[in-house]
Amino acid sequence: MTTTHSEMPVVETLLGPVRGSTDGSVSSWKGIRYAAAPVGPLRFRAPVPPEPWTEVYDATEFGPCELQSRVAVIPLGDNVAMDEDCLSLNVWAPAGITAKKPVMVWIHGGAYFRGASSQPVYDGTSLASNGDVVVVTINYRIGVFGFVDFSSLNSDEHTFDSNVALRDMIAALRWVQGNIASFGGDPDRVTLFGESAGGGAVTTLMTVPSARGLFHRAIAQSSPATSVYGSERGDKVAQTFLDILCGGEADLGLLRTIAAEDLVGPSDELFARIPQETPGTLAFAPIVDGDLLPDYPVRAFRRGNAHPIPLLIGTNKDESSLFRMMKSPLMPIDTEVIRAMFAEIADEHPDVELPEHSQIESAYSGLSQVNAGLGLTRDFGFRLPTLWIAEAHSHVAPTWLYRFDYAPTMLKVLKIGATHGTELPYVFGNITHSVKDITYKLGGLAAARHVSDRMQARWLAFAKANDAGWLGSDPSWPPYDTDRRSTLVIDKIDMTVADLDSEIRIAWGEKVIAFA
Numbered sequence: 001m002t003t004t005h006s007e008m009p010v011v012e013t014l015l016g017p018v019r020g021s022t023d024g025s026v027s028s029w030k031g032i033r034y035a036a037a038p039v040g041p042l043r044f045r046a047p048v049p050p051e052p053w054t055e056v057y058d059a060t061e062f063g064p065c066e067l068q069s070r071v072a073v074i075p076l077g078d079n080v081a082m083d084e085d086c087l088s089l090n091v092w093a094p095a096g097i098t099a100k101k102p103v104m105v106w107i108h109g110g111a112y113f114r115g116a117s118s119q120p121v122y123d124g125t126s127l128a129s130n131g132d133v134v135v136v137t138i139n140y141r142i143g144v145f146g147f148v149d150f151s152s153l154n155s156d157e158h159t160f161d162s163n164v165a166l167r168d169m170i171a172a173l174r175w176v177q178g179n180i181a182s183f184g185g186d187p188d189r190v191t192l193f194g195e196s197a198g199g200g201a202v203t204t205l206m207t208v209p210s211a212r213g214l215f216h217r218a219i220a221q222s223s224p225a226t227s228v229y230g231s232e233r234g235d236k237v238a239q240t241f242l243d244i245l246c247g248g249e250a251d252l253g254l255l256r257t258i259a260a261e262d263l264v265g266p267s268d269e270l271f272a273r274i275p276q277e278t279p280g281t282l283a284f285a286p287i288v289d290g291d292l293l294p295d296y297p298v299r300a301f302r303r304g305n306a307h308p309i310p311l312l313i314g315t316n317k318d319e320s321s322l323f324r325m326m327k328s329p330l331m332p333i334d335t336e337v338i339r340a341m342f343a344e345i346a347d348e349h350p351d352v353e354l355p356e357h358s359q360i361e362s363a364y365s366g367l368s369q370v371n372a373g374l375g376l377t378r379d380f381g382f383r384l385p386t387l388w389i390a391e392a393h394s395h396v397a398p399t400w401l402y403r404f405d406y407a408p409t410m411l412k413v414l415k416i417g418a419t420h421g422t423e424l425p426y427v428f429g430n431i432t433h434s435v436k437d438i439t440y441k442l443g444g445l446a447a448a449r450h451v452s453d454r455m456q457a458r459w460l461a462f463a464k465a466n467d468a469g470w471l472g473s474d475p476s477w478p479p480y481d482t483d484r485r486s487t488l489v490i491d492k493i494d495m496t497v498a499d500l501d502s503e504i505r506i507a508w509g510e511k512v513i514a515f516a
Contacts, residue, residue, distance in 0.1 A: 008021050009021075009022060009095075012182060013179045014179055015033070017054075017056045020060060021060045022095050026092055026093070026095060026125045027094075027095045028092045028124070028125070029059040029091045030060060030091075031059055031063030031088045031090065032059050032088055033063070033088050034047075034088065034172050035049065035087040036048050036049065036051070038087060043145070043260075044160045044161065044256070045160070046164060046167045047167055049171075061079075063139065064086050065082055065116030066082065066084070066139065066145055066146070067084060067086075067145070067260050068113070068142065071114065075119060075120060076118055077116065080118045083260075086141070087171070087172075088138075089117065089139065090118075092124035092136075093185065094184065100184065100189075101132055101184050101185055102131075102133045103136065103176060104135050104136070104191045104463050105136045105138065105192050105193070106136065106137040106138070106198070107140070107169060107192070107197075107198035108122060108198050109194065109197040110142065110197055110198075111271075112147045112197045112282065112284035112286075113147075113283070113284050115142065120430065121428060124136075124137060124428070127429060130456060131463070131464075134183055136185075138168075138169065140172070142165065143263075143264075143267040143271070143284055145164075146168065146284075148241055148270075149235070158253070158255075162287055163286055163293060165201075166201065166204065166208065166286055173190070174214065176214075189216060189463075189465065190217075191215065191219060192218050193220075194223075195421065195424060196222050196223075196224065198221075199223030202220040203223045203225045203297050203301075203313075204225075204286050204293065204297045206297070207295065207301070207305060208293055209294065215309070217310045217463060218311050219459060220389075221314065221424075222423075224282075225388075226298055227285045228296055230287070231288065234287035237274060244270060244273075245263070245266045270283045302392045304395070309397055310397055310399070311393050311397060311398075312402070312459070313386055313389060313399065313401060314401055315378075316419060316423060317403055318407070318417035318418050318419045319378040319382045319420045320381070320419075321374060321415060321416050321419040321420075322416065382420075391482060394479065394480045394481050398467070400462070401486070401488070402487060403490070403500060404422070404423040404490045405418050406426070407422065409444055410441050426448070426452040429452055431449060431452055450492075458470060475496045478496070484498050485499040485500070486498060
């Protein structure tokens with residue numbers, strides 16, 4: 001559809017007017033700046049408000065995403081530039097701004113290292129149109145720009161802030177609070193949702209005191225909730241990066257003066273090196289800094305210190321298969337590497353009594369070594385942290401647990417199944433089928449669209465706080481509690497299962513929870 005100039009909606013924000021575009025029943029505004037460019041002296045510092053503007057800002061194209069190495073499996077969008085000046089967001093809303101509508105704010109994933117709000121799968125048109133909601137997707141600093149903590153190196157000459165990417169997300173949420181009503185959104189009904197690193201950001205922000213009140217419901221998809229580390233680990237990662245960048249002699253001035261493009265290669269090297277040296281850990285992750293983030297998120301949930309808001313949380317059935325296919329160092333599968341991972345945990349947390357390895361292995365008996373490794377790392381990296389959070393948060397606020405099992409025949413033949421991230425097109429309603437896409441070559445497209453319709457309807461109903469209608473859908477999805485432990489299994493036909501994860505929950509026990 002061709003949009004004429006008169007159809008381009010102009011909205012007044014607190015910073016200045018922005019002009020979007022309208023396509024059918026949905027208007028969108030893209031690349032709206034929510035913070036000043038984090039460059040020069042603002043590199044590795046908390047975001048600051050941008051300068052206001054008076055001329056109408058053209059918000060019809062996505063803003064630049066953070067600098068990163070491109071990979072084919074993560075398309076960032078057509079003609080999307082990369083630039084350190086990347087702190088922008090995008091808004092989709094039903095055309096013709098009327099009454100205040102629920103708002104859904106999306107945080108993209110990518111191991112805190114890749115990705116962007118402009119990725120085609122995150123287009124908010126379908127959600128806004130089908131759900132009568134306002135959708136916001138945000139960019140934030142990733143990789144070394146957002147998730148390496150140099151604050152232990154602070155001096156009179158050089159100052160660095162911790163967790164700058166989390167601070168970016170909070171700044172974006174504050175922008176939503178101040179401006180979303182102008183786009184037809186209700187600032188008192190904001191659902192924060194995200195997947196993978198984005199899901200981890202959601203569970204982390206639920207424990208950040210300064211984020212309280214900025215969102216009122218949360219959806220965490222495949223959250224690596226335990227991939228949050230202490231300040232000592234953060235210091236070590238920062239020093240390792242400086243060793244890579246400076247060859248062993250720390251030059252703090254270089255961190256701010258070097259061209260941003262020249263930080264990407266060392267960032268890639270750090271990304272690969274850290275999980276090799278300490279299996280099962282990420283190079284880039286939030287840090288418990290005692291300031292913005294006072295405690296490990298899972299432990300904060302266990303202590304009842306997370307924001308007491310409704311939570312929808314879950315994982316995919318075959319999370320690890322993607323990492324095996326990509327030969328990613330993030331999810332160890334080899335038995336010896338897994339044992340090394342446990343040894344690393346025991347060494348870092350001598351006060352923690354881990355379950356016996358044989359006790360854990362019993363949950364994966366009868367599987368091949370590869371499948372046992374896939375199951376173990378899937379559970380340790382994603383499913384168990386999700387269970388621990390559901391168990392704890394269900395005592396504080398309504399909590400719903402799911403597992404996404406749907407996989408078309410081709411993904412089963414390729415031994416990928418319902419792997420990490422495969423639920424995303426279903427949530428956003430962006431199922432595509434092109435000549436190059438082999439996903440549905442062996443059938444399943446019609447079933448996939450039905451799965452998407454049901455899944456999107458549930459996510460939207462949750463965001464609208466429409467629990468009564470949502471729970472009455474087929475099948476009903478009761479809140480999680482420690483008596484029945486109800487879990488929605490999302491597949492070609494959905495079903496609700498009591499205590500779906502009893503085997504791994506019992507095998508792992510609760511001793512390991514203490515280190516998280």
